[in-house]
Amino acid sequence: MNSAIIFGLLITLMLTGMPISISLGLTVLTFLFAFTQVPIESVALKLFTGIEKFEIMAIPFFILAGNFLTHGGVARRMINFATAMVGHWHGGLGLAGVLACALFAAVSGSSPATVVAIGSIILPAMVRQGFPNRFGAGVITTSGALGILIPPSLVMVMYAVATNTSVGALFMAGVIPGLMLATVLGVVTWYIAWKNDYPRLPVASWAERLRTLREAVWGLALIVIVIGGIYTGIFTPTEAAAMSAVYAFVIAVFVYRDMPLKGVGKILLSSASMSAMLLYIITNAVLFSFVLANENIPHAIADWIVGKELGVIAFLLVVNVLLLMAGNFMEPSSIVLIMAPILFPVAMKLGIDPVHFGIMMVVNMEVGMCHPPVGLNLYVASGITKMGITELTVAVWPWLLAMLGFLVVVTYWPPLSIWLPKALGVM
Numbered sequence: 001m002n003s004a005i006i007f008g009l010l011i012t013l014m015l016t017g018m019p020i021s022i023s024l025g026l027t028v029l030t031f032l033f034a035f036t037q038v039p040i041e042s043v044a045l046k047l048f049t050g051i052e053k054f055e056i057m058a059i060p061f062f063i064l065a066g067n068f069l070t071h072g073g074v075a076r077r078m079i080n081f082a083t084a085m086v087g088h089w090h091g092g093l094g095l096a097g098v099l100a101c102a103l104f105a106a107v108s109g110s111s112p113a114t115v116v117a118i119g120s121i122i123l124p125a126m127v128r129q130g131f132p133n134r135f136g137a138g139v140i141t142t143s144g145a146l147g148i149l150i151p152p153s154l155v156m157v158m159y160a161v162a163t164n165t166s167v168g169a170l171f172m173a174g175v176i177p178g179l180m181l182a183t184v185l186g187v188v189t190w191y192i193a194w195k196n197d198y199p200r201l202p203v204a205s206w207a208e209r210l211r212t213l214r215e216a217v218w219g220l221a222l223i224v225i226v227i228g229g230i231y232t233g234i235f236t237p238t239e240a241a242a243m244s245a246v247y248a249f250v251i252a253v254f255v256y257r258d259m260p261l262k263g264v265g266k267i268l269l270s271s272a273s274m275s276a277m278l279l280y281i282i283t284n285a286v287l288f289s290f291v292l293a294n295e296n297i298p299h300a301i302a303d304w305i306v307g308k309e310l311g312v313i314a315f316l317l318v319v320n321v322l323l324l325m326a327g328n329f330m331e332p333s334s335i336v337l338i339m340a341p342i343l344f345p346v347a348m349k350l351g352i353d354p355v356h357f358g359i360m361m362v363v364n365m366e367v368g369m370c371h372p373p374v375g376l377n378l379y380v381a382s383g384i385t386k387m388g389i390t391e392l393t394v395a396v397w398p399w400l401l402a403m404l405g406f407l408v409v410v411t412y413w414p415p416l417s418i419w420l421p422k423a424l425g426v427m
Contacts, residue, residue, distance in 0.1 A: 163344045170358050226244050288341075
């Protein structure tokens, strides 16, 4: 009965158009005051202890690093390097966009930041070269989603916070699926370009490739610093986030000199604003999880599913459907923070690996970012391309179908996610 009241309140508030974070907070407060005897002191205590996690500190640092990289010329140099490497293949600039998105995702941790940084540079170039606007928009909208799968990833940090899973193990688990998804998106791009005989660039000389690599190497080095530092145990994922923020500041201001010192304040302000928004969502999600746990709802759901003898295959199918449906009206941070505490105990009872389950959830989030009505990447790409959401939705379909196929592989082939972290001894 209580679970029906909680979810009924939440859905009703969301249907009014209220932001997810406020809907969560109001749901919690209404339920606590009207239907329980929980003392308000324990709610306040939970509020502070719930967000008093070392891993949460990684979020503002990764956001800050991503903002420095987005405005500091790193994206342009990565695009030049990617274009020199694959620009001569069918759909050259499109393939360069996929590769550049994968590289930038590995230093920014954010999908919208990847779409903005790469899309705003490469999309006008593709149109000038004769590519249809729809083709370029489809490539960048879907490839930008790699930002939450290829580590470092803000969504992975949030999953780790919600489930007490190792951030380092999740980061390592995202490497192979991230590279595979980038390859899948690249193959779709190549096939469409080959089928329609889209333009190709002249073959770049090895001297040109080395020059662009030399220019991009400062940005690419951040991948080694973050992943290598975590793997070797030099620093934790949170310390890696702080290092990446400092490093991104140094290369943007002093190495590439694409950002004047007077522009740093604006970057700090926008990063603080975005961090505050995410932390507000996390705070309300922590309270929501507290209410669910207090009413024993996750364990009741777990017992019900186990009692129905839903096997692992059927459960994972149900989870995928639920998450894809949630992706229709919520953004990734909210989905992870609301759904993970509910679904995670069931997954554990069924013996599903927590890291594999996390990667599966992240791939679901990627799909959700690329389809309406709430797909964040669609709205960001719409702002860059000046295309309507309906036209963009049609444009992304070939890549979106490929992503759904990849989701099935990730869901039912756990070694794809957990082989590398096990091999490296981080799980």
